[in-house]
Amino acid sequence: MYAAAQPKEQAEDVAPTQIAGPHLVATYRAGREIYAEGDLIEKCYQVSTGAVRVYRLLSDGRRQVVSFHFPGEMFGFEAGLSHCFFAEAITETTLAVFGRRQMQERSRDLLALALTGMARAQQHLLVIGRQCAVERIAAFLVDLCERQGGGRQLRLPMSRQDIADYLGLTIETVSRVVTKLKERSVIVLRDARTIDIMKPDALHSLCN
Amino acid sequence: MYAAAQPKEQAEDVAPTQIAGPHLVATYRAGREIYAEGDLIEKCYQVSTGAVRVYRLLSDGRRQVVSFHFPGEMFGFEAGLSHCFFAEAITETTLAVFGRRQMQERSRDLLALALTGMARAQQHLLVIGRQCAVERIAAFLVDLCERQGGGRQLRLPMSRQDIADYLGLTIETVSRVVTKLKERSVIVLRDARTIDIMKPDALHSLCN
DNA sequence: CGTTCATTTGAGCCGATTCAAAGCCCGTGG
DNA sequence: CCACGGGCTTTGAATCGGCTCAAATGAACG
Numbered sequence: 001m002y003a004a005a006q007p008k009e010q011a012e013d014v015a016p017t018q019i020a021g022p023h024l025v026a027t028y029r030a031g032r033e034i035y036a037e038g039d040l041i042e043k044c045y046q047v048s049t050g051a052v053r054v055y056r057l058l059s060d061g062r063r064q065v066v067s068f069h070f071p072g073e074m075f076g077f078e079a080g081l082s083h084c085f086f087a088e089a090i091t092e093t094t095l096a097v098f099g100r101r102q103m104q105e106r107s108r109d110l111l112a113l114a115l116t117g118m119a120r121a122q123q124h125l126l127v128i129g130r131q132c133a134v135e136r137i138a139a140f141l142v143d144l145c146e147r148q149g150g151g152r153q154l155r156l157p158m159s160r161q162d163i164a165d166y167l168g169l170t171i172e173t174v175s176r177v178v179t180k181l182k183e184r185s186v187i188v189l190r191d192a193r194t195i196d197i198m199k200p201d202a203l204h205s206l207c208n
Numbered sequence: 209m210y211a212a213a214q215p216k217e218q219a220e221d222v223a224p225t226q227i228a229g230p231h232l233v234a235t236y237r238a239g240r241e242i243y244a245e246g247d248l249i250e251k252c253y254q255v256s257t258g259a260v261r262v263y264r265l266l267s268d269g270r271r272q273v274v275s276f277h278f279p280g281e282m283f284g285f286e287a288g289l290s291h292c293f294f295a296e297a298i299t300e301t302t303l304a305v306f307g308r309r310q311m312q313e314r315s316r317d318l319l320a321l322a323l324t325g326m327a328r329a330q331q332h333l334l335v336i337g338r339q340c341a342v343e344r345i346a347a348f349l350v351d352l353c354e355r356q357g358g359g360r361q362l363r364l365p366m367s368r369q370d371i372a373d374y375l376g377l378t379i380e381t382v383s384r385v386v387t388k389l390k391e392r393s394v395i396v397l398r399d400a401r402t403i404d405i406m407k408p409d410a411l412h413s414l415c416n
Numbered sequence: 417c418g419t420t421c422a423t424t425t426g427a428g429c430c431g432a433t434t435c436a437a438a439g440c441c442c443g444t445g446g
Numbered sequence: 447c448c449a450c451g452g453g454c455t456t457t458g459a460a461t462c463g464g465c466t467c468a469a470a471t472g473a474a475c476g
Binding site: 056058059060062063064066077078079080084085107108110111112114115116117118119121122123124125126128129130131165167168208 | 293
Binding site for chain 3: 133169170172191
């Protein structure tokens with residue numbers, strides 16, 4: 001029954017495994033689709049390893065990344081019967097999958113999740129609607145840092161394009177702003193996807 | 209008990225009336241605060257007449273209007289214990305007020321509301337993050353039109369500043385875009401706050 | 417009729433985009 | 447081990463959409 005619900009294209013990438021009791025586990029290679037716009041909403045997901053991007057497209061290809069999801073975080077619940085968004089694995093990702101029954105049993109938890117999802121989206125509205133490029137990047141780094149446990153070192157699983165589409169900017173602008181933060185030694189780049197935050201306070205104050 | 213929970217500043221404006229059974233009714237004059245950032249979340253609201261804006265402020269005064277609410281629509285539920293937003297009556301507004309008990313009894317409905325709230329916010333992210341000024345205004349007008357019943361005539365209870373802060377633009381840009389739509393006779397203005405949509409299809413196609 | 421506030425219009429500027437090219441990283445194969 | 451190719455990232459130069467500042471117009475109200 002689970003296999004039948006999976007889109008065929010993914011059969012090769014998904015390795016569902018029944019584990020003790022409540023949920024299944026699925027593995028997705030980097031870049032693989034988890035669900036698409038228009039798919040029926042039948043499950044929701046918890047990241048166990050890896051990272052996920054959820055996004056929407058305009059007809060001309062412009063993309064808005066609505067959220068990223070990291071280990072421990074849940075996603076996939078939406079209003080209505082079918083998805084309005086795409087979800088993809090950013091890196092190799094394993095997910096715990098919850099079916100409808102489990103969603104109904106946990107509808108109390110789901111309310112809290114929906115409310116925090118709404119809060120995140122609305123917070124993000126402020127960032128995108130009213131903050132300039134530096135502020136957006138700073139807010140992004142701070143948010144990511146907190147969600148990765150608050151250490152000084154920060155691993156970015158997503159590309160510059162993903163970040164740009166999340167923040168409503170272009171890759172070039174993202175890159176330029178990161179360079180500027182580097183020049184002011186607010187951050188140091190080990191490589192393009194690994195950042196050390198040298199001045200957390202400075203970064204925070206840039207968020208406004 | 210209800211009166212005690214009301215901030216003093218509003219006592220003059222709020223006329224709570226116990227009505228048959230489940231909820232109270234409160235009236236707010238134009239511009240009056242319904243709740244503020246930091247207030248405890250104790251109730252949620254349904255607009256019966258008028259209109260409401262929900263927004264957040266940055267320390268330097270920049271404002272992001274997160275949502276507008278019209279008759280029939282509910283608002284006021286948020287994650288956590290206290291509000292992250294301000295809510296104000298735009299025009300003279302009457303609200304049905306639901307207390308905690310009613311919210312718990314209706315937690316099933318609340319889930320649906322939270323999910324659609326999240327969907328709205330995420331849709332809005334796409335508009336603000338990836339669409340140009342004309343597209344934003346067009347999307348705004350179309351959305352408002354649908355929520356007011358889909359007629360050709362459209363009443364805007366909110367100011368240009370409210371619209372600008374909702375769409376991440378300035379008043380001047382809003383005004384200029386509206387003028388441009390007028391010049392292309394997509395719309396006609398009876399007065400600044402009353403719009404007739406002359407070419408709904410054209411308006412739709414501007415949304416992308 | 418004057419005051420006040422909201423809206424519109426104009427001119428110049430600026431931050432972010434666009435377009436273009438170079439640099440860098442990494443896996444592949446000779 | 448190095449050359450090659452392809453993807454991602456960075457950097458540069460020029461453009462442009464929306465912003466800022468400023469002023470005019472319009473509407474509401476005493």
